[in-house]
Amino acid sequence: MWFQAGRSSTILRHELDRRAVFARSWQLLAQESQLAHTGDHVVGEIAGVPLLIARGDDGELRALHNVCRHRAGPLALCDGRGAKRLRCHYHGWTYALDGQLLSAPEMQTAADFNIASVRLPQARVASWRGLVFVSLDQHAPPLDELLDGMDARLGDHAIENHAFHARESYDIACNWKTYIDNYLEGYHVPHIHPELNRMLDYRSYVVETSRWHSLQHSPLESGDALYGSGEALYWFVWPNTMLNVMPGRMQTNRVLPIGPEHCRVVFDYYYPAAGERRCPISARSRLQRPGSARGRGNVRARATWARIGFLHRGPIEPAARERRAPFPRAFARRLSQCMKKARHEPGFVVP
Ligand code: FES
Numbered sequence: 220m221w222f223q224a225g226r227s228s229t230i231l232r233h234e235l236d237r238r239a240v241f242a243r244s245w246q247l248l249a250q251e252s253q254l255a256h257t258g259d260h261v262v263g264e265i266a267g268v269p270l271l272i273a274r275g276d277d278g279e280l281r282a283l284h285n286v287c288r289h290r291a292g293p294l295a296l297c298d299g300r301g302a303k304r305l306r307c308h309y310h311g312w313t314y315a316l317d318g319q320l321l322s323a324p325e326m327q328t329a330a331d332f333n334i335a336s337v338r339l340p341q342a343r344v345a346s347w348r349g350l351v352f353v354s355l356d357q358h359a360p361p362l363d364e365l366l367d368g369m370d371a372r373l374g375d376h377a378i379e380n381h382a383f384h385a386r387e388s389y390d391i392a393c394n395w396k397t398y399i400d401n402y403l404e405g406y407h408v409p410h411i412h413p414e415l416n417r418m419l420d421y422r423s424y425v426v427e428t429s430r431w432h433s434l435q436h437s438p439l440e441s442g443d444a445l446y447g448s449g450e451a452l453y454w455f456v457w458p459n460t461m462l463n464v465m466p467g468r469m470q471t472n473r474v475l476p477i478g479p480e481h482c483r484v485v486f487d488y489y490y491p492a493a494g495e496r497r498c499p500i501s502a503r504s505r506l507q508r509p510g511s512a513r514g515r516g517n518v519r520a521r522a523t524w525a526r527i528g529f530l531h532r533g534p535i536e537p538a539a540r541e542r543r544a545p546f547p548r549a550f551a552r553r554l555s556q557c558m559k560k561a562r563h564e565p566g567f568v569v570p
């Protein structure tokens with residue numbers, strides 16, 4: 220009953236999601252083309268922790284806490300290129316690109332202060348096919364394990380050669396899990412996305428599920444001005460990332476909780492670095508964005524059902540049960556690990 224909801228515990232569950240799911244998983248934060256050279260950096264956040272991914276002088280990518288060790292001032296305020304150092308905007312402490320403190324004005328005479336011992340904490344960072352993931356959890360399974368099998372299934376789609384084109388984001392009045400459930404079920408496609416349905420043939424969807432991800436794929440037929448023809452691959456990767464791959468294009472979706480009953484969906488569009496860009500913004504928005512009136516209404520209605528503890532009572536169409544499978548399984552696994560620890564280790568707080 221992972222969807223059962225009661226208003227009294229809503230805020231607690233939101234906090235539990237942040238700590239038990241988002242702070243413990245891999246989050247997609249950047250693409251390598253944004254971090255090609257020394258000093259290139261991207262800012263992001265996981266479970267309330269501000270982060271800064273930077274390429275160091277040694278060529279390594281690091282995910283540093285974007286929080287000064289003095290009084291928590293910010294280092295980078297936005298994405299950037301070619302920084303030589305990271306300088307805090309509050310009192311000017313300066314760090315190297317690997318997180319080592321280099322200078323701290325007027326601190327020379329401070330007792331027990333040793334510049335060499337001050338470093339920005341580091342999160343784990345790993346890349347796959349040009350996508351850069353970060354995890355706060357030193358014990359999360361390696362990224363390779365999370366994405367196991369996806370390389371083989373991608374075949375000729377060289378998504379690592381795609382370049383970033385545009386970002387769209389939408390704030391939606393529902394819990395992040397409701398949005399993901401909507402993505403996974405596909406049952407609504409003929410009704411909410413009739414044009415997309417004509418291209419994809421929803422009834423020929425095939426679903427392949429793995430421990431940490433699921434793939435829905437279908438033949439695709441559309442004019443060259445839209446997606447072209449070939450195969451549409453829709454991956455969901457635990458806990459909140461979607462990867463939509465079609466001939467000559469890729470779109471990533473990230474579903475970010477911004478409150479117990481609100482989420483933000485961030486769509487990033489990528490195309491081959493050299494070559495045509497299929498499907499102009501106006502067309503793709505019409506086809507699939509959650510901001511369309513029908514799409515928004517659909518998700519908002521489901522959010523209401525979820526709030527009153529109603530959603531789980533309806534019958535679930537068999538195909539959708541299969542598509543959704545990895546999400547509730549992984550969610551239940553993660554929560555039960557925390558609950559077990561809480562039972563057996565007095566004083567344990569979900570970190
Ligand atoms: S908070 Fe960064 S220098 Fe003071």
Ligand SMILES: [Fe+2]
Pocket residue numbers: 401402407408411412514
């Ligand atoms: Fe949809």
